[in-house]
Each structure stands twice: as C-alpha cells, then as structure tokens.
Amino acid sequence: MTILAAEREIESLLSLHPKGYDLSLDRVRRLLDKLGNPQDRLPPVIHIAGTNGKGSCAAFSRALLEAAGYSVHTHTSPHLVHWNERYRLGAEGGGRLVEDKVFAEAIARAARANGGETITVFEILTAVGFLLFSEHPADVVILEVGLGGRFDATNVIPAPAVSVVMPISLDHQAYLGDRVELIAAEKAGIIKRGCPVVIGAQGSDAARQVLIETAERLDCPMQVYGQDFFAYGENGRMVYQDTDGLMDLPPPRLPGRHQFANAAAAIAGVKAAGLTLGERAVEQAMVEVSWPGRMQKLTQGRLVDLAPPGAEIWLDGGHNPDAGMVIAEAMAEQEEKNPRSLFLISGMINTKDQSGYFHAFKGLVRHVYTVPGSFSDAGVPNDELAARATEAGLSAEPVSSVANALMLLRDTWDPAEVPPRILIGGSLYLAGTVLAENGTPPE
Missing domain, CATH: 3.40.1190.10 (Mur-like, catalytic domain)
Structure with missing residues (x-):
C-alpha cells in the first residue's frame, strides 16, 4: 500500500x-x-x-x-x-x-x-x-x-x-x-x-x-x-x-x-x-494469528533472493535482553526440529542494552553480522555493535547492510552444508527497514 x-x-x-x-x-x-x-x-x-x-x-x-x-x-x-x-x-x-x-x-x-x-x-x-x-x-x-x-x-x-x-x-x-x-x-x-x-x-x-x-x-x-x-x-x-x-x-x-x-x-x-x-x-x-516483524518467517522477496539457496530466514524486532532470551529460545526450538547453523544479522539503537541482547545467543549463533543503524537517529555504528557482540562471547564482524550480509553468506556458503538459518533482529526499526527493502510490508 x-x-x-x-x-x-x-x-x-x-x-x-x-x-x-x-x-x-x-x-x-x-x-x-x-x-x-x-x-x-x-x-x-x-x-x-x-x-x-x-x-x-x-x-x-x-x-x-x-x-x-x-x-x-x-x-x-x-x-x-x-x-x-x-x-x-x-x-x-x-x-x-x-x-x-x-x-x-x-x-x-x-x-x-x-x-x-x-x-x-x-x-x-x-x-x-x-x-x-x-x-x-x-x-x-x-x-x-x-x-x-x-x-x-x-x-x-x-x-x-x-x-x-x-x-x-x-x-x-x-x-x-x-x-x-x-x-x-x-x-x-x-x-x-x-x-x-x-x-x-x-x-x-x-x-x-x-x-x-x-x-x-x-x-x-x-x-x-x-x-x-x-x-x-x-x-x-x-x-x-x-x-x-x-x-x-x-x-x-x-x-x-x-x-x-x-x-x-x-x-x-x-x-x-x-x-x-x-x-x-x-x-x-x-x-x-499474524504479527509482522515478530518471529516472522520470510519466504519470498528481494532480500530473501540474496541469501544462500534454501536458507531459512527469520525477522524479529525484539531489542532488549528479555526479548533476546525468548527469541533465542524460539531459535533453539527450531534447531531441535530442524538442525541448521544459525547466523545473526543485527542492527540496534543506543538506548538498548546491546551486550545483554547478544548474550542470550551465546553458544547458539555461529556468527554475527552487524549493520549500521542508519534506520534511526539513535542507531549504533556497525563496528561498535560488533564490539558489543564480541564482548558477549560471539564471533562478529561489521558489514555495510543486511543485503551485503546475505550476499556474503551466499558467496561463501559451502553447498555441501545444510542451508543456514538466518535471524535478522535487534530493533523494530531494522525490522521495518527489512520488510520495506524486501518488498513485503505489513498488510
């Protein structure tokens, strides 16, 4: 619309x-x-x-x-x-x-x-x-x-x-x-x-x-x-x-x-x-029941087409430590049903506890890509966010955008491996930006 x-x-x-x-x-x-x-x-x-x-x-x-x-x-x-x-x-x-x-x-x-x-x-x-x-x-x-x-x-x-x-x-x-x-x-x-x-x-x-x-x-x-x-x-x-x-x-x-x-x-x-x-x-x-941007599975769209073939992509706007815990638990449930390597693409704003959010994913996420917080005046620079993820015990690197993270995963993915599970999260602003860029806004 x-x-x-x-x-x-x-x-x-x-x-x-x-x-x-x-x-x-x-x-x-x-x-x-x-x-x-x-x-x-x-x-x-x-x-x-x-x-x-x-x-x-x-x-x-x-x-x-x-x-x-x-x-x-x-x-x-x-x-x-x-x-x-x-x-x-x-x-x-x-x-x-x-x-x-x-x-x-x-x-x-x-x-x-x-x-x-x-x-x-x-x-x-x-x-x-x-x-x-x-x-x-x-x-x-x-x-x-x-x-x-x-x-x-x-x-x-x-x-x-x-x-x-x-x-x-x-x-x-x-x-x-x-x-x-x-x-x-x-x-x-x-x-x-x-x-x-x-x-x-x-x-x-x-x-x-x-x-x-x-x-x-x-x-x-x-x-x-x-x-x-x-x-x-x-x-x-x-x-x-x-x-x-x-x-x-x-x-x-x-x-x-x-x-x-x-x-x-x-x-x-x-x-x-x-x-x-x-x-x-x-x-x-x-x-x-439907609730866009909250543990929403993305199955089609412009961004989805950039990911490794067969990848499972989830989007969630939760942004505080408690939200991180319930999202991590939901991802762990998905892992039990259908084992895949989990990657996190994250952008956050500076009023949130970034390290607390990332800590919830320790031992669950294989690697984190952090994106610039250009979706908000309070957005955290991607290098700072990568440092927070590292402090929380995760492997992390800054990238220029969600699209860039997805393409990087696609270009480096071993086709012999089961396609990855990808969670995009850390901010409702980021969730909105992703839905807009993907061409799948809420209806």
Whole structure:
C-alpha cells in the first residue's frame, strides 16, 4: 500500500512538534476536548501494556475476536513500514488498515484542532486513532500502550472493559525508572478502579506483586497467569486452563514457547472483558494469528533472493535482553526440529542494552553480522555493535547492510552444508527497514 497524503501530513507535524516522548496527559486531553472527546464514544476497550509481548497479545486478541465474529478496531505502535499500520479498522471478514485518504483527513482535522499548541506527534496520532475508532462502527477496540502506562497518551480511557499487563522488564529506563518495580508501577497506571485486570506471565516477582497490589487497592476483578489461568504444551498441542476448565488447542502460529503465555493472556483478557469466546474460535485464532516483524518467517522477496539457496530466514524486532532470551529460545526450538547453523544479522539503537541482547545467543549463533543503524537517529555504528557482540562471547564482524550480509553468506556458503538459518533482529526499526527493502510490508 502506498501512503502519500497521510505521510505528508505526518512529516509536516514532525517539523513542528517533537518526535519523542513527554509523558503527561494534559496535552492530549486538551486536544481530545477540542475534538469532542472521541475517546468517550468507543466500543468496549481492551487496553494492553507491558514491556514485552503486548503486541503479540494485541494480535492474539484480534484473531480471537475476529474468529468469534466480532468487528475489531486495533491500535498498535510503532509501525514497521507505513504509519497507517497503527490503525486497523473493524470490517466484516476482518479488519483493514486505514486507507490513506481517511487517515490523512483525520490527521489534518486533529492538527487544525490542536492549533499549533505544543504537543508530541504520538499524542496527535493517538487522538487520530480515537477519532477514527469513534467514527467507524465496530464491536471492540484493542488499544496497545505506546510507552509506560500511567502517562501514556492512550491512558485517557475512563473505564476499559479489561486492562491487560504483559511481562515487565527493564526498558526505557530514562522515562520509566531503573528498577523493575518502578516500571511495573508505571505500567499499572492503566488499571482503573473496579475494571477487570489480567496480569500476564511475569518474569519478576517484584513486578507481579506491584500489579497485584494495585489491582487489589482499586477493587478490580483480577486474573493472574500461573494462578488463575495457565498455558502449557502437551503432545504437540497447547493446553489452556482457567477456572472454566481446559481447552486443547493447536499450538499458536507465532513460533516460540513464550507465545503460549501471550496467547493465554489474550484469551483471559477477552473473557474478562465479558466477550463470548467459543473453543472453535480459539482454535481458529491460534492457527490464523499474524504479527509482522515478530518471529516472522520470510519466504519470498528481494532480500530473501540474496541469501544462500534454501536458507531459512527469520525477522524479529525484539531489542532488549528479555526479548533476546525468548527469541533465542524460539531459535533453539527450531534447531531441535530442524538442525541448521544459525547466523545473526543485527542492527540496534543506543538506548538498548546491546551486550545483554547478544548474550542470550551465546553458544547458539555461529556468527554475527552487524549493520549500521542508519534506520534511526539513535542507531549504533556497525563496528561498535560488533564490539558489543564480541564482548558477549560471539564471533562478529561489521558489514555495510543486511543485503551485503546475505550476499556474503551466499558467496561463501559451502553447498555441501545444510542451508543456514538466518535471524535478522535487534530493533523494530531494522525490522521495518527489512520488510520495506524486501518488498513485503505489513498488510
């Protein structure tokens, strides 16, 4: 899809307003008031926060609801290739990314209403999402938090049908705090008095306790992963269990054992929101769920054609140590099923723990190619990134681009060897650049 008018509108906003974060709700509330408070005219909202897994939870939630026959608006961020990926409007037969003309017109209206006042672009675009969702009919809204929770622009929703908090770990410390319990307190800001809460699988007991205490203080009906609902693998299937009983399901289409817990949080969230969900719809959702740039297998495209013949190529935008661990585990699962040498092509930004990310792949990756971070103003130079990978115990070298890494592998690959497995990762910005260069943007 070619986005022209909408992206021109956004570029003009970026020239006037800061691109970064300025955590507060005052500016977005002021703008929404001028727009007639569209956030108060939405269908039931599933509000999702967390450090890792919130995008997957949103994808599972949409798949579940659409399989059950609901029309669903979805807000996710960031986008990978085009800005319109952030807004999927509910439609019969499945949601569709907002069309350029509709998107551009909503941006222009929000910009006019703002009247040149100081505001971040994310805040304007969040208001645009509320405009779009309030003016197009649907049964449910899935609303993914951008950053944090308490002061995120999406947190103007007065009474969500359910608040879902996915795994919390250290990330965005400059904004959210340098201890996991401080970050959990910020994420817990989406929990509203008396509204249902689902707490996804937490790697940190301290984070889980903060979330539980917040929900208890606000008298919220609460479902906690590992206590009130579970998911586990059995005989190649996924078993979901809660107080209503068991569901024997196909494993999620999204690879990696961590996706069992993400799927479980989505199932629990949809049920806690009071929406009807039959087992057949859940089975269909597990098979059909899609989430571009997250453990996405690339099977065709311009970049794929540059790799060694028969190579298996995966793309993932995870960028912190915890994400590195779950991606490495998913790659190890693939290795058990189908042994191949694993190569990592990585680009990252300087606000992330690069050594921590690479450490997860120690003993798993044969070699790392690092690419320049030209996809972001905060991109790490490829030689610096190679040094971080080396410090983490990996064999690494800088190259000029993803295309160059793939061609280098192709030109040096011994055809007598099983074709390699290649993981491209380290940044959502990199994932978006790869999908654009490959000619396979999200649809």
